[in-house]
Amino acid sequence: MTEAVLSAPVVKPAPDRERLAALGFVAPSVLIIAVVFVLPLALLLGVSVLDSKGGPTTAHYVRLLGTPYYLGVIWNSLRLGLLTTLIAFVISYPAAFALARARGPLRSALLATLFLPLAASVIVKAFAWTILLRSDGLINTVLIALGIIEDPIRMIFTQTALIIGAVNIFLPFMVLPIYAVVAQLDGRYAEAAATLGASPAVVFLRVILPLTLPGIIAGVALVFSLSVSAYVVPTLLIGEKYPTLATTIAKAYLLARDPGFGAAAGVVLLAIAVVVVALSTLLSREPK
Amino acid sequence: MSEAAPHLVISGVSKRYGAATVLERVDLTIRRGELVTLLGPSGCGKTTLLRAIAGLAPPDTGTIALAGRDVTHVPPHRRNVGVVFQNYALFPHLTVAGNVAFGLKVRGTPKAEIDLAVRRALALVKLGHLGGRRISALSGGQQQRVALARAIAVEPDVLLFDEALSALDRKLREEMQVELRRLLQEVKATAIFVTHDQDEALTMSDRVAVMNKGRIEQLAAPRELYARPASLFALNFVGLSTRIAGQVVGAQDGMVEVVTPVGRLSARGAFQPGASVIVATRPEQLRLGADAGANSAAGRVRSVVFQGSRTLVDVDAGAGASLLAELSGREAEVPRVHDEVRFAWPVAETFAFAAEAAP
Ligand SMILES: Nc1ncnc2c1ncn2[C@@H]1O[C@H](COP(=O)(O)OP(=O)(O)OP(=O)(O)O)[C@@H](O)[C@H]1O
Ligand SMILES: [Mg+2]
Numbered sequence: 149m150t151e152a153v154l155s156a157p158v159v160k161p162a163p164d165r166e167r168l169a170a171l172g173f174v175a176p177s178v179l180i181i182a183v184v185f186v187l188p189l190a191l192l193l194g195v196s197v198l199d200s201k202g203g204p205t206t207a208h209y210v211r212l213l214g215t216p217y218y219l220g221v222i223w224n225s226l227r228l229g230l231l232t233t234l235i236a237f238v239i240s241y242p243a244a245f246a247l248a249r250a251r252g253p254l255r256s257a258l259l260a261t262l263f264l265p266l267a268a269s270v271i272v273k274a275f276a277w278t279i280l281l282r283s284d285g286l287i288n289t290v291l292i293a294l295g296i297i298e299d300p301i302r303m304i305f306t307q308t309a310l311i312i313g314a315v316n317i318f319l320p321f322m323v324l325p326i327y328a329v330v331a332q333l334d335g336r337y338a339e340a341a342a343t344l345g346a347s348p349a350v351v352f353l354r355v356i357l358p359l360t361l362p363g364i365i366a367g368v369a370l371v372f373s374l375s376v377s378a379y380v381v382p383t384l385l386i387g388e389k390y391p392t393l394a395t396t397i398a399k400a401y402l403l404a405r406d407p408g409f410g411a412a413a414g415v416v417l418l419a420i421a422v423v424v425v426a427l428s429t430l431l432s433r434e435p436k
Numbered sequence: 437m438s439e440a441a442p443h444l445v446i447s448g449v450s451k452r453y454g455a456a457t458v459l460e461r462v463d464l465t466i467r468r469g470e471l472v473t474l475l476g477p478s479g480c481g482k483t484t485l486l487r488a489i490a491g492l493a494p495p496d497t498g499t500i501a502l503a504g505r506d507v508t509h510v511p512p513h514r515r516n517v518g519v520v521f522q523n524y525a526l527f528p529h530l531t532v533a534g535n536v537a538f539g540l541k542v543r544g545t546p547k548a549e550i551d552l553a554v555r556r557a558l559a560l561v562k563l564g565h566l567g568g569r570r571i572s573a574l575s576g577g578q579q580q581r582v583a584l585a586r587a588i589a590v591e592p593d594v595l596l597f598d599e600a601l602s603a604l605d606r607k608l609r610e611e612m613q614v615e616l617r618r619l620l621q622e623v624k625a626t627a628i629f630v631t632h633d634q635d636e637a638l639t640m641s642d643r644v645a646v647m648n649k650g651r652i653e654q655l656a657a658p659r660e661l662y663a664r665p666a667s668l669f670a671l672n673f674v675g676l677s678t679r680i681a682g683q684v685v686g687a688q689d690g691m692v693e694v695v696t697p698v699g700r701l702s703a704r705g706a707f708q709p710g711a712s713v714i715v716a717t718r719p720e721q722l723r724l725g726a727d728a729g730a731n732s733a734a735g736r737v738r739s740v741v742f743q744g745s746r747t748l749v750d751v752d753a754g755a756g757a758s759l760l761a762e763l764s765g766r767e768a769e770v771p772r773v774h775d776e777v778r779f780a781w782p783v784a785e786t787f788a789f790a791a792e793a794a795p
Contacts, residue, residue: 336525342512343490343519344539344590350513354542358529 192418196411208412218396222416225393229376229420232314236322236371237364239315244326244363248333262320270317274384277313278304281385310386314375321374322367329363362432369428373421393417443468443626444489444594449498451484451650458484459495460650466594466628471620473629473637475673476647482630485647486596489628491515503593513542518587520600524579526571532582533558533567539590557585560619577608584616588623595620595627601636613639634674638662646670668714668789677716678760680733680753681791684711692788697755698733705788712791717781719748722761724769727780733759734778737771751777 199205212218280286281303288300341351379394400410444466451459458481466472474482487493491512499508526535540550558564561581601609617640637644638658645655654666665671682696684707694701703715735753751759771777
């Protein structure tokens with residue numbers, strides 16, 4: 149009622165001029181996006197359908213999607229992405245609440261433990277894990293010294309090592325978006341739900357979870373697209389035994405000198421990430 | 437249960453946060469169907485008391501009984517109270533209808549029944565056409581109504597409003613006050629409002645509890661609260677008044693004689709001779725001219741404020757004392773600024789309060 153009264157006398161500029169002005173403002177960023185993202189993407193797509201003589205071909209895709217070995221590679225990437233995302237979520241969700249609830253120096257300390265690792269290169273962190281997990285590494289040395297085990301446990305170059313490393317390295321990208329939403333969450337929603345008869349479990353399922361969903365989806369999209377395409381982490385923590393799309397792409401370019409196949413693998417990897425991000429955006433859309 | 441039976445009984449409720457005592461032995465009994473306002477300045481513990489009733493902040497000591505059941509330590513979701521929060525706390529991820537249905541859904545009410553109750557609650561607040569709307573697409577007044585519908589839909593034993601109207605602009609707020617009172621009476625709701633707006637308290641409630649520093653200073657019907665304030669605090673907090681400091685020189689039968697800078701005044705009150713008191717009366721009790729057997733004081737008119745149906749006259753009575761008189765529009769003679777005037781007012785409408793309680 150009052151809003152109508154307030155907004156009525158405002159003279160609106162002609163819609164055409166408004167739109168033109170808006171276009172002027174976004175034009176530079178559109179240009180940058182076109183040059184930096186669209187152009188390389190077009191090149192990648194182009195190369196992926198060229199054979200070694202420069203003629204058109206679908207052979208790279210047929211090889212990638214038609215050989216059991218490469219299907220296994222795709223599955224390895226997916227598995228790495230899914231497991232990392234799932235475990236990171238299970239750890240991050242309660243962690244984000246703890247972080248939001250912490251006060252004073254504790255909160256600063258917790259945030260620092262999340263942010264500081266982001267300053268170190270992923271290679272350094274992956275190497276750190278190899279030092280910890282090696283047969284003559286820190287963990288085995290300590291366990292043997294304490295007499296808990298006699299022979300070193302095989303940890304490095306196992307899938308366990310891979311997942312532990314990936315979860316550790318990508319964890320901040322799950323915690324931070326969830327924390328950002330949880331920190332903004334008004335405690336009165338939970339109180340209102342409780343007074344309406346919702347038990348704590350129901351408050352969580354019907355109010356807290358839906359209201360923090362945007363943070364969850366952002367975290368899942370980030371961690372999945374990072375871990376599904378991870379290169380350094382699988383290379384250092386498991387190696388040849390666990391070929392992924394990312395390591396396959398590297399091999400195609402660096403060893404096999406087969407850019408067409410590498411590009412096709414890149415397109416498949418990109419497609420997987422795009423599907424996941426698109427699904428997340430769809431899920432996070434507000435109800436009508 | 438009869439209409440007059442106690443419905444909500446709060447006895448000896450205290451609450452401290454750290455070293456601060458926020459509620460101090462609060463007693464309050466509310467009948468079924470009664471509309472009661474907690475009125476008091478910021479920080480006096482109104483919200484805390486409301487939260488104690490809702491189960492959101494259980495008291496340290498004392499008991500709370502609702503509809504014949506001791507609920508002191510019952511968690512909020514098993515209490516059957518309805519709360520309308522200051523900023524409404526409507527669920528942004530649900531539609532208007534989804535918000536109103538929430539309480540019934542979590543109670544496991546059958547869907548057909550929920551639909552009916554939601555439609556009825558929305559019709560009651562005149563929002564039947566907006567059930568499918570998102571919360572963010574509502575005006576403040578509409579959100580206020582949705583919050584009310586959501587709280588009413590579960591048919592709570594008591595409805596609690598924490599400054600529920602304060603976010604609305606003045607005109608809408610005044611409309612809502614009248615409408616809300618009518619609506620709550622229609623559904624025979626028992627309700628407690630929290631406000632620091634005295635007009636809202638007087639308009640909306642059957643009884644007003646004036647709170648100060650964690651205590652209830654006075655619990656009375658609006659008319660009585662205005663005419664017979666129990667303390668200087670209650671006098672100051674509700675309505676305007678003339679207040680003159682003085683010393684008791686004589687006392688008998690609940691009346692005192694007080695020497696003040698404007699002369700000897702008689703007032704209701706029980707004090708020992710020698711006590712320092714504040715003598716007070718309401719502005720509409722003052723009449724122009726002298727009157728034997730009544731209190732009276734003279735002075736020079738400082739200001740005259742015309743307010744439509746009434747005119748407020750402020751008189752400098754000397755020695756720092758001032759008189760505030762309210763003359764109704766029908767009165768023929770209204771003094772002008774700088775006029776020398778004398779006002780008289782009935783002894784029965786003059787009160788003495790202990791001076792040290794002055795805020
Ligand atoms: N959770 C809390 N922890 C510590 N102190 C609190 C807490 N809640 C309230 N208080 C204190 O208790 C006192 C009463 O607070 P309360 O919210 O009940 O006041 P109020 O009468 O509702 O005031 P207002 O009109 O400003 O809303 C205040 O001094 C406040 O600072
Ligand atoms: Mg309050």
